Amino acid sequence: AQSVAQPEDQVNVAEGNPLTVKCTYSVSGNPYLFWYVQYPNRGLQFLLKYITGDNLVKGSYGFEAEFNKSQTSFHLKKPSALVSDSALYFCAVTGGGNKLTFGTGTQLKVEL
Amino acid sequence: EPEVTQTPSHQVTQMGQEVILRCVPISNHLYFYWYRQILGQKVEFLVSFYNNEISEKSEIFDDQFSVERPDGSNFTLKIRSTKLEDSAMYFCASRLGGGTGELFFGEGSRLTVL
Numbered sequence: 629a630q631s632v633a634q635p636e637d638q639v640n641v642a643e644g645n646p647l648t649v650k651c652t653y654s655v656s657g658n659p660y661l662f663w664y665v666q667y668p669n670r671g672l673q674f675l676l677k678y679i680t681g682d683n684l685v686k687g688s689y690g691f692e693a694e695f696n697k698s699q700t701s702f703h704l705k706k707p708s709a710l711v712s713d714s715a716l717y718f719c720a721v722t723g724g725g726n727k728l729t730f731g732t733g734t735q736l737k738v739e740l
Numbered sequence: 741e742p743e744v745t746q747t748p749s750h751q752v753t754q755m756g757q758e759v760i761l762r763c764v765p766i767s768n769h770l771y772f773y774w775y776r777q778i779l780g781q782k783v784e785f786l787v788s789f790y791n792n793e794i795s796e797k798s799e800i801f802d803d804q805f806s807v808e809r810p811d812g813s814n815f816t817l818k819i820r821s822t823k824l825e826d827s828a829m830y831f832c833a834s835r836l837g838g839g840t841g842e843l844f845f846g847e848g849s850r851l852t853v854l
Binding site for chain 1: 771773783842844
């Protein structure tokens with residue numbers, strides 16, 4: 629079985645400060661990891677993914693994520709947060725099969 | 741940019757009624773999915789569909805649920821006899837290939853069962 633844990637229900641950060649949204653995963657075999665963002669009353673938008681190669685992957689809107697195999701983590705980061713980054717963020721994993729399993733989501737709130 | 745479209749955006753129904761949610765996936769995609777989200781919380785997998793058959797389904801996807809790709813473009817989710825607990829946002833998604841490709845999601849269909 630594959631699973632994702634997002635230990636923080638909410639993350640608060642001041643605009644201009646770096647942000648981190650945490651994610652750990654469990655999967656059989658090689659992990660394929662994804663981050664999605666959801667704005668209120670909208671669908672999920674793809675941000676970035678890790679398949680193989682460089683552990684630091686860059687995605688949309690200045691976000692990046694670091695894959696750490698030994699810690700089974702895939703934390704989402706951004707060097708300088710914007711108020712417009714405030715949204716619900718989901719980490720997801722698959723072991724290569726059809727099914728993508730999502731975490732419970734982390735609400736990011738960026739304040740002025 | 742190609743997108744996944746879903747209709748209706750919101751449906752209100754009485755308990756016990758049948759509901760059909762419709763989706764038009766991105767045209768060259770091969771894998772299709774339904775997920776649901778209750779009260780803006782966890783996104784739960786319902787079913788995946790490939791090559792005109794269900795490839796995987798969750799425990800939620802019981803005999804009351806069915807999916808169909810009737811005409812090569814639409815992908816539908818039917819709930820035969822709705823329950824109060826079926827109230828949720830239902831998301832359709834599609835993917836070009838299996839495994840490593842990202843899912844593209846529609847904007848969702850909000851189902852309210854009274």
